[in-house]
Amino acid sequence: MKETELPYWRLSGFYFFYFTCLGILVPYLSLYLDWQGFSASQIGELTAILLASRIVAPNLWAWIADHHGQRIIIVRLTSLAAVIVVAGLFIEQSFFSVAITLLLFSFFWNASLPQFEVITLEHLGKDSHRYSRIRLWGSIGFIIIVIVLGALLEVYTPNIVPMTLMACAAGMWLMSLTVSDTSHQKNEYSQTPLKQLLKRPSVIAFLLMCFFIQASHGPYYTFYTLYLEQFSYPSGLIGQLWALGVFAEIIVFLLVHRWLNQHGTRRILLVSLLLTSLRWLLIAFFPQHLLIIILAQCLHAASYGAFHSAAIAWVHRHFTGKTQGRGQALYSSVSFGAGGAFGSLFSGYLWDTPGPQSIFVIASALSFIGFLVTLVWLKEDDRINKYTP
Structure with missing residues (x-):
């Protein structure tokens, strides 16, 4: 597709605001909940609820989209619903009310991204390897919000967290109104029924791998901010460390389309899994050493940037036609949903005993384990023979 035909800034704008929401939830939700007086186990449970709805919501909305089309309508409706639901955080702060609010918010917010991924890839057509150049704006949004909100939290109370979340969710909804529908476009690839795809060893291995790597992120996404606070890191510096990780991710997004063409998804996934394992060990054993923590944050380029780009490419290649939406939803559900929820739960329950160091070692x-699953069972060579710079 020609650059002039691609709605680059409209697609990028949606990712920008979607990931500003993530940039609020990941570093600062636990800080907000801790400020509200919730215990470590309750914070783990609430974060798991936020993630667990990803198991159901993306698949439900994907089934509707794959059978009835109109993906952009679903994105718009779920984005608007997310804006309305998050207002529940202003009403009552009991465990039950916060749990219901986060569950409903996540149900709608998480529904939009897998369908928007399909819309973006359909706009890109045969240039799908250039997906990362659009997705990088989500990372830029994440960086901006963690730095700005981190600085604001040194002046204001964490009560500003839900207000900022509502504003960013509104931006996401407004950007969705500017993106055109792609349901009229014909898919040129043959398609295999979803039930048949799910019986393939490579697909099972891929989903298991995704579960394990996202479960390993549980302690990081749920407690990293609180973990660094225990070692007297100020809020502003913690925000900058989060931003550094995502900046490293952006660098990878600018380069990964070349690596995918040259090396294939399997090699990138294997290297990403090994570097992720190293990253959690560095955080576990060297939290007092800022330089090592900086190095560990740079490894976010592998644990998220390279891994996610390769995973999206793998799903796009193996789930075609009417299974595209459900393929992206399955990736989201099994990894960020089931894996993320499991990671948040075990880290919450083990935070006090045996403690933070142990949970990062488990991570x-x-x-x-994800690396071993990929090495043994994910055998396909997905290199693209024709290299496009």
């Missing part, structure tokens, strides 16, 4: 082991 490293989970990522290494």
Whole structure:
């Protein structure tokens, strides 16, 4: 597709605001909940609820989209619903009310991204390897919000967290109104029924791998901010460390389309899983050493940037036609949903005993299990023979 035909800034704008929401939830939700007086186990449970709805919501909305089309309508409706639901955080702060609010918010917010991924890839057509150049604006949005909100939290109370979340969700909805529908476009690839795809060893291995690597991120996404606070890191510096990780991710997004063409998804996934395992060990054993923590944050380029780009490419290649939406939804559900919820739960329950160091060691082991699954069962060579710079 020609650059002039691609709605680059409209697609990028949606990712920008979607990931500003993530940039609020990941570093600062636990800080907000801790400020509200919730215990470590309750914070783990609430974060798991936020993630667990990803198991159901993306698949439900994907089934509707794959059978009835109109993906952009679903994105618009679910984005608007997310804006309305998050207002529940202003009403009551009991565990039950916060749990219901996060569950409903996640149900709508998480529904939009897998369908928007399909819309973006359909706009890109045969240039799908250039997906990362659009997706990088989500990472830029994440960086901006963690730095700005981190600085604001040194002046204001964490009560500003839900207000900022509502504003960013509104931006996401407004950007969705500017993106055109792609349901009229014909898919040129043959398609295999979803039930048949799910019986393939490579697909099972891929989903298991995704589960393990995202489960390994549980301690990081749920407690990293609180973990660094225990070692007297100020809020502003913690925000900058989060931003550094995502900046490294952006660098990868600018380069990964070349690596995918040259090396294939399997090699990139294997290297990403090994580096992720190393990253959690560095965080576990060297939290007092800023330079090592900086190095560990740079490894976010592998644990998220390279891994996610390769995973999206793998799903796009193996789930075609009417299974595209459900393929992206399955990736989201099994990894960020089931894997993320499991990671948040175990880290919450083990935070006090045996403690933070142990849960990051467990996280490293989970990522290494994902590496072994990929090495043994994900055998396909997905290199693209014709290299496009």
